[in-house]
Amino acid sequence: MTKLPEAKLYIDGKLRRAAGDRTFEVVGPWTGEITTLAADASAEDMNEAIAAARRAFDTTDWASNRDLRLQCVTRLRDLLYANRERLVDIARLEVGAAMGAIFSVQVDGALSGLDALIELFPTVTWEEDRGTAEAYGVRSQRLVVHEPVGVAAAITPWNVPLYINVAKVISGLLAGCTVILKPAPDTPSAAAILGELAHEAGFPPGVFNVVTGADPAMLGEMLTLDPRVDLITFTGSTAVGKRIMEKGASTLKRLFLELGGKSANIILDDAPNFAQTVASSIVCFHAGQGCAIATRLLVPRSRYAEAIAALEQAYQSFSDHWGDPEAPSQVMGPVISKKQMDRVLGYIELGQKEGARLLAGGHARPDKGGGFFVEPTCFVDVSNDMRIAQEEIFGPVLVVIPFEDDDDAIRIANQSEYGLAGHVASGDKARALRIARAVRTGSVGVNGAMAVGPDLPFGGFKSSGVGREWGREGIEEYLESKVIAVPA
Numbered sequence: 456m457t458k459l460p461e462a463k464l465y466i467d468g469k470l471r472r473a474a475g476d477r478t479f480e481v482v483g484p485w486t487g488e489i490t491t492l493a494a495d496a497s498a499e500d501m502n503e504a505i506a507a508a509r510r511a512f513d514t515t516d517w518a519s520n521r522d523l524r525l526q527c528v529t530r531l532r533d534l535l536y537a538n539r540e541r542l543v544d545i546a547r548l549e550v551g552a553a554m555g556a557i558f559s560v561q562v563d564g565a566l567s568g569l570d571a572l573i574e575l576f577p578t579v580t581w582e583e584d585r586g587t588a589e590a591y592g593v594r595s596q597r598l599v600v601h602e603p604v605g606v607a608a609a610i611t612p613w614n615v616p617l618y619i620n621v622a623k624v625i626s627g628l629l630a631g632c633t634v635i636l637k638p639a640p641d642t643p644s645a646a647a648i649l650g651e652l653a654h655e656a657g658f659p660p661g662v663f664n665v666v667t668g669a670d671p672a673m674l675g676e677m678l679t680l681d682p683r684v685d686l687i688t689f690t691g692s693t694a695v696g697k698r699i700m701e702k703g704a705s706t707l708k709r710l711f712l713e714l715g716g717k718s719a720n721i722i723l724d725d726a727p728n729f730a731q732t733v734a735s736s737i738v739c740f741h742a743g744q745g746c747a748i749a750t751r752l753l754v755p756r757s758r759y760a761e762a763i764a765a766l767e768q769a770y771q772s773f774s775d776h777w778g779d780p781e782a783p784s785q786v787m788g789p790v791i792s793k794k795q796m797d798r799v800l801g802y803i804e805l806g807q808k809e810g811a812r813l814l815a816g817g818h819a820r821p822d823k824g825g826g827f828f829v830e831p832t833c834f835v836d837v838s839n840d841m842r843i844a845q846e847e848i849f850g851p852v853l854v855v856i857p858f859e860d861d862d863d864a865i866r867i868a869n870q871s872e873y874g875l876a877g878h879v880a881s882g883d884k885a886r887a888l889r890i891a892r893a894v895r896t897g898s899v900g901v902n903g904a905m906a907v908g909p910d911l912p913f914g915g916f917k918s919s920g921v922g923r924e925w926g927r928e929g930i931e932e933y934l935e936s937k938v939i940a941v942p943a
């Protein structure tokens with residue numbers, strides 16, 4: 456596989472290498488070989504980016520000039536479309552995405568998400584006339600103004616980097632914030648290309664900055680602690696999200712956290728095409744590295760044997776349909792890194808120790824191409840209190856849990872630290888909707904309907920996060936409300 460161009464920093468309107476020309480190597484998930492070098496920013500580089508973003512927010516008209524923002528973002532969108540092939544290369548080589556995932560959320564979904572944010576921009580309310588009222592003996596004419604929060608720092612993960620970078624950067628910029636993007640060390644190119652194209656699009660200096668680095672924590676901690684940064688928008692693990700919340704407290708950061716998930720897919724006994732619905736629940740998309748993927752399958756005990764037979768067959772027929780980087784219809788490749796592969800394999804070992812039965816998969820598959828391949832894996836006879844049912848594995852691992860009745864299914868679905876997404880299937884819509892309303896998650900799809908889309912708010916309950924991304928709500932996360940009153 457070919458290599459990607461070196462990933463550069465974009466700071467204060469300049470594309471450049473890190474101080475001292477420091478770089479780090481990025482390993483490609485398909486082969487385990489180096490795919491590119493990326494700028495390894497120092498604290499000095501990050502300091503410059505924060506200063507530039509602060510200056511651009513405080514001293515230019517970026518925060519107030521909505522036409523300029525829309526023009527810049529639209530030019531960036533056009534350039535991203537014109538460079539789609541490069542985005543495909545990045546998603547393939549750096550992220551380890553299979554072609555089917557690239558046509559979906561990894562590239563094309565990110566681009567259409569950007570279109571959706573541009574379309575939503577005119578629907579954002581910037582000012583509201585709240586009329587005249589008397590309060591505390593004073594009659595006033597009141598206006599509520601929605602203003603950008605200030606400097607926003609986006610700290611992003613490696614699983615669907617372009618999609619998440621677009622959600623945060625574009626929403627923040629459209630809202631009028633200035634933005635510093637700090638991507639995960641595994642996927643610097645998916646951020647660096649945004650800097651490169653923003654430069655080409657003629658963004659005013661300092662409005663948008665990209666800072667890559669090898670250390671997973673150092674640059675992000677700087678952003679979290681720095682008083683010049685007003686808001687942190689973070690997607691990643693719950694553990695790091697909590698740390699950011701704690702460290703951000705000293706400067707009272709606005710925080711917006713998209714964290715982990717362990718979503719339940721509840722298939723009721725009256726689900727139409729029961730066996731087919733069960734079979735389509737196998738966790739394979741992007742090797743299970745998606746926070747909203749339903750990794751707990753809840754099936755009725757009355758049809759448990761049937762469900763297991765359907766899964767066994769589904770895993771058998773899937774066994775030859777993953778791990779080929781060229782196949783346009785495949786949705787599953789390797790996991791991102793050796794570290795992630797070891798973590799997933801560790802959970803597979805743990806599941807067996809906990810007494811769950813391995814129905815399919817369970818092994819690393821280096822024969823697939825030298826990279827970080829883990830077989831699509833399924834555990835049955837799982838009880839919801841096992842760690843494999845409670846902890847986010849972030850790999851191609853499904854756990855199957857039987858339930859007694861609808862209330863038991865709701866109980867199991869909700870017996871989780873997480874609350875990100877979920878699915879329900881039933882022949883009785885009212886029955887499915889009752890369950891959808893009772894499950895405490897940020898989204899629930901009924902009978903295969905899609906509850907996730909770039910024009911909809913996405914986010915979690917409980918330890919799955921704080922705030923919402925995408926949709927009009929996602930842009931509004933970057934706004935503060937101010938009341939201005941004059942005597943009436």
Ligand code: NAD
Binds near residue numbers: 611612637638919
């Ligand atoms: P991670 O939490 O380790 O890292 C995420 C980002 O935070 C990276 O950019 C990393 O460099 C940075 N970071 C690490 N330590 C930091 C610190 N102390 N301070 C500031 N920044 C720090 O997560 P990951 O391994 O990159 O991604 C996998 C996790 O992300 C999974 O748990 C997954 O569920 C979650 N995720 C959630 C969503 C969502 O929308 N809810 C989407 C994608 C991934």
